Amino acid sequence: MEELIRFDGAELEYFSFGSGKRTFVILPGLATRSILFSRMMISAAYKRFCGDFTVYVFDRRKNIPPQYSVRDMARDAADAMRCLGLKNADIFGASLGGMTAQYIAIDSPELVRSLVLGSTAARVNPRLLEVSEKWASAADSGNLDALTDSFLGLLYSDATIEKYGDLLARMNDGLTAEELRRFSVQARAITDFDAYSELDKIQCPTLVLGVEGDKVVTAEASREIAGKLGCELYLYPSDYGHCVFDEAHDYKDRILNFLYKH
Template sequence: MAETGMVWTDDFEMGYCKFGFGSRTFVILPGLSVQSVIKAKEAVEASYAMMGSDFTTYLFDRKYEVSDGYSIYDMADDTANAMKELGLKDVYLFGASQGGMIAMAIAIKYPELVKKLVLGSTSSHVKPEQRTVIDHWIELAKEKDPKELYQNFGKEVYPPAVYEQYKDYFNDVAETVKEGELEKFAILAEAIKDFDVTNEIEKIKCPVLVIGVFDDEVLDSDASMEIAEKLDNRTDCALYMYNGYGHAAFDTAPDYRKRIYDFFMKN
């Protein structure tokens, strides 16, 4: 069973959950979400069950309280400090979407913390033409419309068949959303706009696997390929592109987690 914990420092509180019992440390940084991903810890644990005997896994939330101007770089600093507080180092790091942005920033600034890195459906910078979806989410959050936010979120990140399967569930979850969660979501989403590590990607020294999606309706497929291009002169870095699974291929592609596992386990 996943254990829930909290990291307290002088500057912030950050929730996490922990599961598995392997000698290696696996850290998951999830993407942008309306509510804390820790609420889905059992589902996350079940989806990564195959890694349990080789990895002890930590799933980190964003810090508890955020304020206007909180940046991706701040998120990276806070997450890195949380990892240090827990004594984690040489971690196998996976960041999805916004979590991938945070993961890149950590690998660049805190190379001693990261042994291998997987980046899923993410971007080193978000161009103005890629901000349309995120801007709409911010607008809905500021309008305090969780139902429409969840519905639009589902439509954009999942393939049509998956969205249709879960759209009633999204309505049910939306009814549990609190005003403070919408305010936090808007702040976290705004942070994506000013993020840009395009010219620093070469500073990442650990092996990297970039996993993108051709039908990514949120950040588009070019974002993943641009990251891979910055690393294409290295034999320890690779790119894999899915098609038909949507932005959230990390949830929908059946072999996604095995692909991460195989990369981590490869010498």
């Protein structure tokens, strides 16, 4: 089911599936297109959640202003959850979505039952800063070839590129000027991100999933979060990419096993 939530002048797209009693919220990473573009793939990837969970996947607001921080993204997602009457939710945030999820757990703990943070960071580091600025600049200049090449080189493993490279190389075909602007604003928001000093406000059970050799956020970023929270950490080997959440066959099982424990 696809829907549009309106609140305080904002419009935020989402979709949902499943019919379970527990609420599972997915906050996706930085992307050039709306999450509705990937709804069929996401629904298929998380179909095993459908029995015990009702799954909600939130995009960022449609009318993104020129200045839009990660904390703003978190406020929007939290407001969307409240509009839908969602609380005590299990939240999975991937990459930028993981940064957003941290602020939801910090600022709106009543909404969060447990937290899964995938391929993310608690604050910007030199590598993440370099990548974010590179992507934002490519989007600003409309250089789709450079943006796509960078995605392929930084997000995915060699095995994924070998198998799906031709398809992935077309991911940005036909992007509009507004889609590029939205992407640039979100990428630049990462350059100021810093939730590290507030991590001690997160009191819910948390699982951190990362990958050795992550070319976007680094594996050390995952270790830093887990070290500060004293929570469970699992790092996949370096033959996976930043988007290990789409690549590793057991990734969803690890999330489910964690959720069932809590």
